[in-house]
Amino acid sequence: MNMVLPSAISATPNGTTRPQVRIVIVGHVDHGKSTLVGRLLHETGSLPDGKLEMLKAVSARRGMPFEWSFLLDALQTERDQGITIDTTQIRFRTRSRDVVLIDAPGHAEFLRNMITGASQADGAVLIIDALEGVRDQTRRHGYLLHLLGIKQVAVVVNKMDRVDFSAERFGEISDEISAHLTGLGVKPSAVIPISARDGDGVAEHTPRIGWYEGPSVVEALDALEPARPAETLPLRLPVQAIYKFDDRRIVAGRIESGSLKAGDEIVIMPAGKIARIRTVESWPVTPLQATQTAGRSVGITLDRELFIERGDVIGHVGQSPRDTRRIHARIFWLHDKPLSKGDQILIRLGTRETRATVVAIDKAVDPGALSNEETTSIARNHVGEIDISLAQPIAADPYHESPRTGRLVIEVNGRIAGGGLVLSVDAGQRAVPVDIVPVESALRADERSARYRHSGAVLWFTGLPGSGKSTLALALERRLFTNGGSPILLDGDTLRAGLNSDLGFSPADRSENIRRLAEIATHLARNGHLAIVAAVSPAASDRAAARRIADSAFREIYVATPAEICESRDPKGHYAKARAGSLPSFTGITNDYEPPSASELTIDTASRSVADAVDDIERMLARTGILFEEVADLAANI
Amino acid sequence: MHLLDNESGKARLRASEPRGGIKASRKILVEEPVTVASMDHLDELEAQSIYILREAFARLKKLALLWSLGKDSNVMIWLARKAFFGRVPFPAMHVDTGKKFPEMYAFRDRYAKEWDLDLRVEPCPPIDSVDPTLPPAARSAARKTEGLKLALVKHGFDGLIAGIRRDEEATRAKERVFSPRGLEGEWDVRDQPPEFWDHFNASPPQGAHLRIHPILHWTEADIWAYTRRENIPIIPLYLAKDGKRYRSLGDADITFPVASTASNIDEILAELEDTKVPERAGRALDHETEDAFERLRVAGYL
Numbered sequence A: 001m002n003m004v005l006p007s008a009i010s011a012t013p014n015g016t017t018r019p020q021v022r023i024v025i026v027g028h029v030d031h032g033k034s035t036l037v038g039r040l041l042h043e044t045g046s047l048p049d050g051k052l053e054m055l056k057a058v059s060a061r062r063g064m065p066f067e068w069s070f071l072l073d074a075l076q077t078e079r080d081q082g083i084t085i086d087t088t089q090i091r092f093r094t095r096s097r098d099v100v101l102i103d104a105p106g107h108a109e110f111l112r113n114m115i116t117g118a119s120q121a122d123g124a125v126l127i128i129d130a131l132e133g134v135r136d137q138t139r140r141h142g143y144l145l146h147l148l149g150i151k152q153v154a155v156v157v158n159k160m161d162r163v164d165f166s167a168e169r170f171g172e173i174s175d176e177i178s179a180h181l182t183g184l185g186v187k188p189s190a191v192i193p194i195s196a197r198d199g200d201g202v203a204e205h206t207p208r209i210g211w212y213e214g215p216s217v218v219e220a221l222d223a224l225e226p227a228r229p230a231e232t233l234p235l236r237l238p239v240q241a242i243y244k245f246d247d248r249r250i251v252a253g254r255i256e257s258g259s260l261k262a263g264d265e266i267v268i269m270p271a272g273k274i275a276r277i278r279t280v281e282s283w284p285v286t287p288l289q290a291t292q293t294a295g296r297s298v299g300i301t302l303d304r305e306l307f308i309e310r311g312d313v314i315g316h317v318g319q320s321p322r323d324t325r326r327i328h329a330r331i332f333w334l335h336d337k338p339l340s341k342g343d344q345i346l347i348r349l350g351t352r353e354t355r356a357t358v359v360a361i362d363k364a365v366d367p368g369a370l371s372n373e374e375t376t377s378i379a380r381n382h383v384g385e386i387d388i389s390l391a392q393p394i395a396a397d398p399y400h401e402s403p404r405t406g407r408l409v410i411e412v413n414g415r416i417a418g419g420g421l422v423l424s425v426d427a428g429q430r431a432v433p434v435d436i437v438p439v440e441s442a443l444r445a446d447e448r449s450a451r452y453r454h455s456g457a458v459l460w461f462t463g464l465p466g467s468g469k470s471t472l473a474l475a476l477e478r479r480l481f482t483n484g485g486s487p488i489l490l491d492g493d494t495l496r497a498g499l500n501s502d503l504g505f506s507p508a509d510r511s512e513n514i515r516r517l518a519e520i521a522t523h524l525a526r527n528g529h530l531a532i533v534a535a536v537s538p539a540a541s542d543r544a545a546a547r548r549i550a551d552s553a554f555r556e557i558y559v560a561t562p563a564e565i566c567e568s569r570d571p572k573g574h575y576a577k578a579r580a581g582s583l584p585s586f587t588g589i590t591n592d593y594e595p596p597s598a599s600e601l602t603i604d605t606a607s608r609s610v611a612d613a614v615d616d617i618e619r620m621l622a623r624t625g626i627l628f629e630e631v632a633d634l635a636a637n638i
Numbered sequence B: 001m002h003l004l005d006n007e008s009g010k011a012r013l014r015a016s017e018p019r020g021g022i023k024a025s026r027k028i029l030v031e032e033p034v035t036v037a038s039m040d041h042l043d044e045l046e047a048q049s050i051y052i053l054r055e056a057f058a059r060l061k062k063l064a065l066l067w068s069l070g071k072d073s074n075v076m077i078w079l080a081r082k083a084f085f086g087r088v089p090f091p092a093m094h095v096d097t098g099k100k101f102p103e104m105y106a107f108r109d110r111y112a113k114e115w116d117l118d119l120r121v122e123p124c125p126p127i128d129s130v131d132p133t134l135p136p137a138a139r140s141a142a143r144k145t146e147g148l149k150l151a152l153v154k155h156g157f158d159g160l161i162a163g164i165r166r167d168e169e170a171t172r173a174k175e176r177v178f179s180p181r182g183l184e185g186e187w188d189v190r191d192q193p194p195e196f197w198d199h200f201n202a203s204p205p206q207g208a209h210l211r212i213h214p215i216l217h218w219t220e221a222d223i224w225a226y227t228r229r230e231n232i233p234i235i236p237l238y239l240a241k242d243g244k245r246y247r248s249l250g251d252a253d254i255t256f257p258v259a260s261t262a263s264n265i266d267e268i269l270a271e272l273e274d275t276k277v278p279e280r281a282g283r284a285l286d287h288e289t290e291d292a293f294e295r296l297r298v299a300g301y302l
Helices: A033-043 A051-061 A076-081 A108-118 A136-147 A167-183 A217-222 A445-452 A469-482 A492-496 A507-526 A540-553 A563-569 A574-579 A610-623 A631-637 B002-016 B022-030 B041-059 B071-083 B102-114 B136-155 B220-230 B265-274 B292-298
Strands: A020-027 A088-093 A098-103 A123-129 A152-158 A188-193 A237-243 A250-254 A265-269 A273-281 A291-293 A297-302 A313-316 A322-333 A344-349 A352-365 A383-396 A407-412 A415-427 A457-463 A487-491 A530-534 A554-559 A601-603 B063-066 B092-096 B119-123 B159-161 B178-180 B210-212
Touching: A020 A033, A020 A108, A020 A136, A033 A088, A033 A098, A033 A123, A033 A152, A033 A217, A098 A108, A108 A136, A123 A136, A123 A167, A123 A217, A136 A167, A136 A322, A152 A167, A152 A217, A167 A188, A188 A217, A237 A297, A237 B041, A250 B041, A297 B041, A322 A407, A344 A383, A352 A507, A352 A540, A383 A415, A383 A507, A383 A540, A457 A469, A457 A507, A457 A540, A457 A610, A469 A487, A469 A530, A469 A554, A469 A610, A487 A492, A487 A507, A492 A507, A507 A530, A507 A540, A540 A554, A554 A610, A601 A610, B041 B071, B041 B159, B041 B210, B041 B220, B063 B071, B071 B220, B092 B136, B119 B136, B136 B292, B220 B265
Parallel strands: A020 A098, A020 A123, A123 A152, A152 A188, A457 A530, A457 A554, A487 A530, A554 A601, B063 B092, B063 B159, B092 B119, B159 B210
Antiparallel strands: A088 A098, A237 A250, A237 A313, A250 A297, A265 A273, A265 A313, A273 A297, A322 A383, A322 A415, A344 A352, A344 A407, A352 A383, A407 A415, B178 B210
């Protein structure tokens, strides 16, 4: 049996309680970041045996003077070009801290790598060449520290040996950078004159900077604090997955803020469903009684069966995140193609992934430039504020209220292309305005059930074009009607001719099409009917949204006929048109169909007759409590 | 539900008054003393690794965990069991050069059973099929890269979970947590995608795969401290015998012990406090030429 020590006993590797801080070194290319890192390692006695000698040998072999930066720029390409390409990490110790140093590239071309490195940091050192002064990348990095939420910044003015250790030159630079950072809401903790190459100001004060009275770099690092998980903020648990490895149905995720324990009453956003935490599951010891706090990866079970999925956010009742379909965000952009109004993007916020449209762009600027010239699109390495319309409602917080669930990334073609902070969420889009008063039907659901011998449901047929959805839907409609039921067919194409005639085939329009189908079908289901929906519905997220709307009334039937058979049938002639190039976003050809993984029923019409398939569907509906087989039970219900 | 919350709040208030109703008193009785599971350094590392493993499982279609049998991948398996509540829901793959220490094979066969792993042992091709311009030890190690490629084609994995760490070696320090690989398994160090705020690039192009590195942020000392805390079994070669022990395990013919008297994990941790010898000092393939290891990694080595 494996033991877990009580957490009161420290288990830091060195057996002490020294805090670990992660520090990123940023600044303009060639201002000496890697050199400072090399020097810091040397001054703090952190270099492995033989490393210095090896690097000296490498330098000699290349006929170059010894460079401290070789230590970190260990990749071949970086040694050859003398610049840092990617971010790297290295560790050392000061008097009171274990420090993880993150060296980030200063070259504009590698800003994505600077962001990768800096995003992991608790604090930052911004380095400036005393001779060159504040440059565009200095300003840009300063701005990005602000956008990345890094508030502890120490500034070092390097290469003081090149300006004869001039206090006056140091003062100029100090004033300029302090003004820039303060304008961004970042107050530097120190501004330090150094020569990384010679060692002045790094670990100790030397006579050459005798006029300087502040801390050395090592002392400044000693004063930086590790970022603490946000335990005191309201609970936010973004759902990573639902596991059903055994008879437990475990909702897994990491607590981003706040805390939870068994018995807590929670709300699942954006749907707003309420439940209670039954247990907190773990391994090898389970269940856990203690309160679990921010930073923990946990698994919980709930006291009732609810539809819950990856991307939902769990909060406490009364303190939940907002549900929204519209977000205002301040972002940085890293993609070659500028971000423009109308662009279709993919948003990741917490564990939620959703398609979205950029509906407005304002304040797009180059954070490296001195002037604030605004543009209408956000170019690579620039920043801006944007309005985003989401294809489905999501749970989100403004950044200033909840940093970890108030930031997002933007993906283009499967690659992260930008990210930023949620400035505000346009909440309440789904709320019922005060002047709308829903009128309930005069009939109760059980009155209808008694007549139809079924309860209301949404029967959702999904599958490739030509897979047989409409054929099955029609046959099912006939069968259910013959048996005295009340089926109603909602065909995607039919509705596009009227209700949905304003919608095209962009991902956002497709999502809206599905949402409307789901809303109508759910309305019918609530009134006791069997709403039969036949729609390709290729996106898993759209089908998940439909399931969320219809909730427990949703039954998904996946018509899994092989693609080549679908194409050979081609009942509407769409495949032929698409192959000829006149139907550009046709799902049968574009391969964007995402097969369901957990539908209530899967049917392959290549191997199953229509009548047999309809039998299968009836059995599934009976099994899952939609069709009543026992008439006597019904009578008892009336 | 605001109402409910307020109700219970009121109930507590009433209970503190002398004339508290029956319902209110019962409310007080069921309240337990609050214990909070506070987090230490190892808890933070563990939570982050579990998050990464769960992200990989949620976002990729066909995963495998690369089990090299060493201390790092054993910790990784342990973390996977924690992440998925006792069961590792993907295969553990051992790409076998056939030249490991006998103790390593014994360990594999025993714990594959005890931990109920879906073990896949995949062979490596002979040395003749490996780039002859590599120095000898690196060339020998590169067999594993070739074995890995064959296994990828055979099983069609789109994600390989690997136990590398940033503090091991300089090129590994530059890795992403989710690291995209080309169609031939190669690593494009010049064009790594941005990765921040625990959002990962998890969309490998058709036919390519991702490497997932759940313990990238751990150190050698972290691994040992966690192994000790969790009582994770280890291969005895890591403990000193006759003044020597292995700090890192690889192929028997190109891996060498370092001088050490550390005969248990406590002593290993004490030794690591002071040492300036790099962890992979005993791995010949790292040190033959300046860029040997980098060339291996760019070609797809772990």
